[in-house]
Amino acid sequence: MPNSVKIALHGKVFNDEVKPHIKRVVDFLTGSSVELIVSQLFAKKFTESFPEYADFEVFKKLQAEDNVDYLISLGGDGTLLEAVNYVGDLETPILGINTGRLGFLATTPKDKIDKALSDLLKKNYKIDSRALIYLETDSKVFGEKPFALNEFAILKTDSSSMITVHTYVDGEYLNSYWADGLIVATPTGSTGYSLSCGGPIILPHSNNFVITPVSAHNLNVRPLIVSDQSVISFKIEGRSNKFLVSLDSKSHSVDSSIKMSVRKGEFKANLITFDQLNYFDTLRQKLNWGLDLRN
Numbered sequence: 001m002p003n004s005v006k007i008a009l010h011g012k013v014f015n016d017e018v019k020p021h022i023k024r025v026v027d028f029l030t031g032s033s034v035e036l037i038v039s040q041l042f043a044k045k046f047t048e049s050f051p052e053y054a055d056f057e058v059f060k061k062l063q064a065e066d067n068v069d070y071l072i073s074l075g076g077d078g079t080l081l082e083a084v085n086y087v088g089d090l091e092t093p094i095l096g097i098n099t100g101r102l103g104f105l106a107t108t109p110k111d112k113i114d115k116a117l118s119d120l121l122k123k124n125y126k127i128d129s130r131a132l133i134y135l136e137t138d139s140k141v142f143g144e145k146p147f148a149l150n151e152f153a154i155l156k157t158d159s160s161s162m163i164t165v166h167t168y169v170d171g172e173y174l175n176s177y178w179a180d181g182l183i184v185a186t187p188t189g190s191t192g193y194s195l196s197c198g199g200p201i202i203l204p205h206s207n208n209f210v211i212t213p214v215s216a217h218n219l220n221v222r223p224l225i226v227s228d229q230s231v232i233s234f235k236i237e238g239r240s241n242k243f244l245v246s247l248d249s250k251s252h253s254v255d256s257s258i259k260m261s262v263r264k265g266e267f268k269a270n271l272i273t274f275d276q277l278n279y280f281d282t283l284r285q286k287l288n289w290g291l292d293l294r295n
Helices: 019-031 040-049 077-090 110-121 279-286
Strands: 006-011 035-039 057-059 070-075 094-098 126-137 151-156 163-169 172-179 181-185 208-214 224-227 232-238 242-247 250-255 260-273
Touching (some): 006 077, 019 040
Parallel strands (some): 094 260
Antiparallel strands (some): 151 181, 181 208, 232 260
16 A cells, blocks of 8 residues: 555544554554554544554644545544544545444444455545535634534523524524524434434435524424525524524534624535445434334
8 A cells, every 4th residue: 555645533432442443443554554643632542542653643633734635533423523623624535433323424333444444545435525514703703613514503501591593594584483592404414413303304415404493482483494505694682691602512602792694615524435335224224214123
């Protein structure tokens, strides 16, 4: 294998159950003459567990000059969402190895690690490009990372009462949601937080957003699917002047004076997939569709 291949590694969980699988990945890649670079959050536990690999390069955020060919996410879907933040507009292909639980995004199971890595290095894979949601505000709430793969959410604080989210689509008034919050999810995120709040599942390349209220006060208010060419903007009211806004696992407290809108991102997340598993397979397996306990 050419020495020019460079792969970034990121993970969060490093318990005794996960360690052997991480070691398999590292041993396979180093044995294939792959140059590795490790995320800063992962590096400390990584070098403590594998001191023989302590001289790996460490990164805070991938830069173009790092010349990374792939990023491997070692964990569950939450870890892969973090990996998307590391990659950003570089659009570096991401392989999700599922050492976690659900695995909607990190679809490579532990028992397929060697096959997946072999196919990766032989370039026997496909790229599944997923749309991102991008937040625009009048203040840089999320710094250089105002984007998410799954969803944007406006939420009340833990102790506050219901909030009102006045919502506009392309400048036209849509509705005032009296609720605990409001989610705008991408098709990828439609199987996440939005689904748990009663939102529909949207196929990954449907070019839509779904607007889903969280515990709506009016029971006749339902999730709404809109084009991802739309710009969705908000004004928030509540007894408390503080609210939470989140982009996937990132969250910040804001006040009602902030101006916010979301739109489709200008770059995408490129997920690596293999021929043996498609999206419908994932839905059936992860949601236990068709499972009959009598059998």
